[in-house]
Amino acid sequence: MEIKVAIFEDNKPLRDSLSVLIAGSPAFACTGSFANARKVLKDIESSEPDVVLMDIDMPGISGIEAVQIIKQKFPHIQILMQTVFDDDDKIFASICAGASGYLLKKTPPSKILDAIKETAEGGAPMTPSVAAKVLQMFQKQSAQAPVEFIDLSAREREVLKQLVTGDSYKMIAAVCYISIDTVKSHIKNIYQKLHVNSKSEAVAKAIRQKLV
Amino acid sequence: MEIKVAIFEDNKPLRDSLSVLIAGSPAFACTGSFANARKVLKDIESSEPDVVLMDIDMPGISGIEAVQIIKQKFPHIQILMQTVFDDDDKIFASICAGASGYLLKKTPPSKILDAIKETAEGGAPMTPSVAAKVLQMFQKQSAQAPVEFIDLSAREREVLKQLVTGDSYKMIAAVCYISIDTVKSHIKNIYQKLHVNSKSEAVAKAIRQKLV
DNA sequence: ATAAAATTCACCCGTTTAGGCGATTGATTT
């Protein structure tokens, strides 16, 4: 089954070369190419793409706005952004709008085809420099709440889960089919690993650090 | 100038093949390869790498902990994670710890070399499937569910706050300059309003509903 | 094969909680 691709790109030479590239590859079909996103919903309806190649800078409706519009109506369509500059704000906005991938325009044609394929399969291809910016944004957000990695065993994680539910030792023993002393034993170890010494502290830490 | 690479990987065959791969490429040098991260700081000091290839699952100190340690002492060193499974939590933890890239172990050798090069240049190479998970985590942070309104008095809110901190009744009494029986009284009322009957349940509900 | 874990269980002891059934004071509302 070939992958149907629609192109939104205001630069005509680039748009045409993309459409030729896609149409010339057996696994792909170019079902539409458009110079702007003014009639984006109509265009999508007529071309029924699996993947959209979207230029970020277009006159009229920007690529980012177009992503929001498409994702609202057709959440299953994957969108691959293309841009000349790896501008932080635009990357961030695109991600929030629901774009799946982010390529720089200097990306060689063969990689573009790869990326479209990956996108169709649910991946999110992005050039390493773009990915680095995404990670930076991520790390900034978690900088306030630095999360230490805590390695709990399977059983411990299970017990902790019950603790968060509010279960007593007795109840945990019942659900896990083990004795209450074993539950205590696990909980002692959990407390050590979490550096706490009561149920409530453990619960608080577990939730905040998303250990459950 | 060649890129100096250190390897942390508990699987010996894989470790050796990686080191051969790197040593055999003119632009790279393998300055160290280690089976675990127990002496990670010493190992880094002796091998002085530009880029570290880090297995995420290792006995003793996990790869994620190792990243934290390295990044703390040597923030300029770039770290490329390697793992068999694209597990959400581990990816998230790695990113927060400061890893620069994230490769699945099935990545072909040539791509590994590309990725090391990208990493050294400040990029963050990752396989599309990993990138997709990162984006999902990003997009998730925007969606929040509305909650039932719970009307706590000022004092009750204060006491609940202490509960979430992990304080005992006695400690709360001390902080609030009230008797322990008064604390109990407030907590009884809080339990009624939250429809719970234990500290841990109250803490869980308080955090999840952002009552604190 | 051997060391290192994870998992299981037991007993003791003192502290903490939870639930019950009270009470008094002050502020706010009706």
Add this chain to the structure above:
DNA sequence: AAATCAATCGCCTAAACGGGTGAATTTTAT
């Protein structure tokens, strides 16, 4: 003026919890 409610305090009891020590078994890793 009466009612309501938040905030304060007390006592009793049974259950739950936390910490300590110790040990057998199984799984996993080297």
